[in-house]
Amino acid sequence: MIRGRGFFEGRRTLANDGPPAGDMTRPGPSSADAAASPPGPGARTAPAYVPPEITVVIPTLNERDNVPVLAERLAAALDGVAWEAIFVDDDSRDGTIEAVRALARTTPRIRGIRRIHRRGLAGASLEGMLASAAPCVALIDADLQHDETRLRQMLDILRSGDTDLVVASRYVDSVETGGLSEVRHKGSRFATWLAQKVLKAPLSDPMSGFFAIRREAVERVAPRLSDQGFKILLDILASSPEPLRIREVPYVFKPRLHGESKLDAAVVLEYLGLVVAKLSGDLVSIRFLMFALVGASGVVVNLAVLWLALAAGAGFAAAQTIAMLAAMASNFTLNNALTYRDRRRRGWRFVTGLLTFAALCSIGVVGGVGVSTFLYDQGHGPVWWLAGLAGAAVGTLWNYVTSTAITWRSR
Numbered sequence: 214m215i216r217g218r219g220f221f222e223g224r225r226t227l228a229n230d231g232p233p234a235g236d237m238t239r240p241g242p243s244s245a246d247a248a249a250s251p252p253g254p255g256a257r258t259a260p261a262y263v264p265p266e267i268t269v270v271i272p273t274l275n276e277r278d279n280v281p282v283l284a285e286r287l288a289a290a291l292d293g294v295a296w297e298a299i300f301v302d303d304d305s306r307d308g309t310i311e312a313v314r315a316l317a318r319t320t321p322r323i324r325g326i327r328r329i330h331r332r333g334l335a336g337a338s339l340e341g342m343l344a345s346a347a348p349c350v351a352l353i354d355a356d357l358q359h360d361e362t363r364l365r366q367m368l369d370i371l372r373s374g375d376t377d378l379v380v381a382s383r384y385v386d387s388v389e390t391g392g393l394s395e396v397r398h399k400g401s402r403f404a405t406w407l408a409q410k411v412l413k414a415p416l417s418d419p420m421s422g423f424f425a426i427r428r429e430a431v432e433r434v435a436p437r438l439s440d441q442g443f444k445i446l447l448d449i450l451a452s453s454p455e456p457l458r459i460r461e462v463p464y465v466f467k468p469r470l471h472g473e474s475k476l477d478a479a480v481v482l483e484y485l486g487l488v489v490a491k492l493s494g495d496l497v498s499i500r501f502l503m504f505a506l507v508g509a510s511g512v513v514v515n516l517a518v519l520w521l522a523l524a525a526g527a528g529f530a531a532a533q534t535i536a537m538l539a540a541m542a543s544n545f546t547l548n549n550a551l552t553y554r555d556r557r558r559r560g561w562r563f564v565t566g567l568l569t570f571a572a573l574c575s576i577g578v579v580g581g582v583g584v585s586t587f588l589y590d591q592g593h594g595p596v597w598w599l600a601g602l603a604g605a606a607v608g609t610l611w612n613y614v615t616s617t618a619i620t621w622r623s624r
């Protein structure tokens with residue numbers, strides 16, 4: 214058996230007789246079989262197609278250099294298995310999808326989905342899983358931090374039939390993580406604790422981005438999953454209509470080889486949003502929570518500027534106008550980076566977006582100033598902040614409706 218050139222086998226596998234189509238449990242032909250009977254004219258009469266038993270979904274964002282390495286390692290780890298890999302790329306700027314296409318040209322085992330104008334690990338992962346027709350799907354990062362040699366064991370557990378979901382966990386048997394910085398390690402532990410307490414997820418690593426699952430289980434829960442955020446596993450667990458039969462296998466989280474982690478403060482916010490959304494029984498969406506959070510920060514900006522302007526001797530209406538404009542600019546920037554980061558407007562579209570937002574919000578400003586000035590003039594003189602707050606509330610409501618429908622509409 215020759216390791217490392219495994220994914221060139223795919224074509225031979227197609228041309229040779231493997232297990233009959235529909236037999237999901239028997240492994241495909243090994244490289245030894247393939248090498249022993251090279252395809253040639255008339256060599257085989259009835260070429261049998263071996264459908265993949267497992268689809269490995271790999272979300273990518275700027276992972277060009279990791280793509281060929283991972284493909285090679287998957288071929289070695291899954292030697293003898295009928296597997297395929299789907300890379301789901303959110304239009305990386307570094308040419309990741311070209312690296313995927315280059316591999317796809319030499320083997321049917323590898324495919325790539327290029328998503329345009331969309332961002333998000335959870336959405337990309339889900340899209341890859343839903344593009345599969347195999348009985349099992351696995352999710353693994355492209356950056357080689359997850360140990361792909363576990364995949365075989367994970368598949369074997371699913372094959373045994375009494376398990377729906379196998380999670381590769383960083384903390385099982387106290388296997389410690391080597392690939393996380395001190396701060397991220399603590400943060401990850403806290404998020405795990407929160408998930409266990411709040412969502413009653415009986416897992417030692419509910420944050421894991423490395424798992425294998427029966428595709429039917431994904432199909433069932435797919436319409437209820439959020440396409441925002443990082444934590445698709447948690448979402449699957451929390452949203453599943455019936456409890457899933459789960460097993461865990463340990464692995465060691467390795468340091469990144471190329472590129473950098475995309476887990477940033479916004480991702481942490483999204484995670485907290487997911488927890489609250491699930492706690493509320495999906496009553497409020499993550500997007501709404503983010504918008505409300507940004508709105509709250511806008512209120513702070515509004516009041517701070519109002520206070521400054523009043524202190525500088527401005528009339529109330531003028532002071533509140535300036536305050537609402539400042540809050541609007543700050544809200545646009547934050548919403549663009551957080552709430553609507555999957556539809557983020559960049560470059561020229563950032564400018565036109567700000568103008569659209571400003572035009573729509575100026576209507577809200579007029580309404581807000583009207584309401585707050587009216588309240589202020591009603592003789593509630595000393596309660597200036599209440600008047601300011603009412604104005605901000607009217608503006609915020611208007612902003613939310615028009616933002617979702619117009620400024621950041623999905624294209």
Ligand code: GDD
Pocket residue numbers: 271272273274275276301302303332333334337353354355356358420421422423443444466473474475476
């Ligand atoms: N398509 C797409 N879109 N892929 C993305 C996006 C996105 O918006 N953001 C990140 N990715 C890809 C990366 O290219 C990488 O292959 C994988 O998703 C994970 O991203 P990282 O930025 O490397 O995440 P991490 O290493 O900090 O955390 C990962 O491992 C943890 C431990 O299992 C994630 O999988 C976490 O969810 C997980 O907890």
Ligand code: MN
Pocket residue numbers: 354356358469474
């Ligand atoms: Mn990573």
